[in-house]
Amino acid sequence: MKRLPHVSYKSRDRGPLEFKSVLRKETGNIMYIAQRDVLSIAPTTKIKEAAELMVKHEIRRLPVVDAGTGQLRGMVITRDIVDFLGGGEKNKIIQKKFNGNFLAAVNEPVRTIMQEKVVYGDQDMSIAEAAELLSQTGVGGAPVVDERKRVVGMISERDFAKFVPSSTGVQVRERMTEKVITAEPEMQIKEAARRMIARKVRRLPVVRDRELVGIVTTMDILKFFASGRIFDFMTSGEVDEAMSAGVDRVMTRQVVTIEPQADVGEAASLMVNKKFSGLPVLEADELVGIITERDLLELLV
Numbered sequence: 001m002k003r004l005p006h007v008s009y010k011s012r013d014r015g016p017l018e019f020k021s022v023l024r025k026e027t028g029n030i031m032y033i034a035q036r037d038v039l040s041i042a043p044t045t046k047i048k049e050a051a052e053l054m055v056k057h058e059i060r061r062l063p064v065v066d067a068g069t070g071q072l073r074g075m076v077i078t079r080d081i082v083d084f085l086g087g088g089e090k091n092k093i094i095q096k097k098f099n100g101n102f103l104a105a106v107n108e109p110v111r112t113i114m115q116e117k118v119v120y121g122d123q124d125m126s127i128a129e130a131a132e133l134l135s136q137t138g139v140g141g142a143p144v145v146d147e148r149k150r151v152v153g154m155i156s157e158r159d160f161a162k163f164v165p166s167s168t169g170v171q172v173r174e175r176m177t178e179k180v181i182t183a184e185p186e187m188q189i190k191e192a193a194r195r196m197i198a199r200k201v202r203r204l205p206v207v208r209d210r211e212l213v214g215i216v217t218t219m220d221i222l223k224f225f226a227s228g229r230i231f232d233f234m235t236s237g238e239v240d241e242a243m244s245a246g247v248d249r250v251m252t253r254q255v256v257t258i259e260p261q262a263d264v265g266e267a268a269s270l271m272v273n274k275k276f277s278g279l280p281v282l283e284a285d286e287l288v289g290i291i292t293e294r295d296l297l298e299l300l301v
Helices: 020-024 047-057 078-087 089-098 127-137 157-161 189-199 218-226 264-274 293-300
Strands: 061-065 072-077 141-145 151-156 203-208 211-217 278-283 286-292
Touching: 047 061, 047 078, 047 218, 061 151, 072 078, 072 141, 078 089, 078 189, 078 218, 127 141, 127 151, 127 157, 127 293, 151 157, 157 264, 157 293, 189 203, 189 218, 203 286, 211 218, 211 278, 211 286, 264 278, 264 293, 286 293
Parallel strands: none
Antiparallel strands: 061 072, 141 151, 203 211, 278 286
């Protein structure tokens, strides 16, 4: 795996932040923090089965490996399945290949929708190099492979959130995204899916008159599909019919939030302990931003 040069990070012209030493002082390689017990699937695994595995194990990505050699062949993430269900180009598979027959389409092998060009790291990378790999490629997680390209671990943005000090001296308002991409409770699930795919986000705070009433994520949509609830909204067999239900049918209503004046270290602790990838930022009960694991990662590289 090609080593990536170090690039100092500057955010919104506020100057460099000196957190890179937190990772630089780590002498071990990435396998010290990588998840070693990696769930993977074969290219022949059905799309519905892949979604069920993600929901059951609460994971957002599945490496696709060759059944014989165990070599990495591709990757399926929650966004790929949301795309397939109605979010983007992969939805056309249902219409073009199966003439709209959703029940047939969900039994299609996962190789039909998987990403074949996969960002991955090697098992000898340092912790700092792995953080830079995620930062520079923009992916939320990546497989770690051995010299034969067999998957031996998995790293994600969440693994690096643990390195953020409990007190950083940096407020959430300095790192959050202020222009938040949102949804309304009445928005159709398919429109929320399209917005996620088009804007390359995994979550949409759900608001009514700037007041936060919930949050919908790619995993929420996946649960709607994998649990079979999606079929309760279908009378014609068309997935578009089910995906026309309102976002309020699938959104999470009890949302963990944070205030803009809170320390970024507090945000990191909440994300790690609650296993959330992002926190809406509220001020006087009004949504003013969002901070994610990606924002935390960029503090460290």
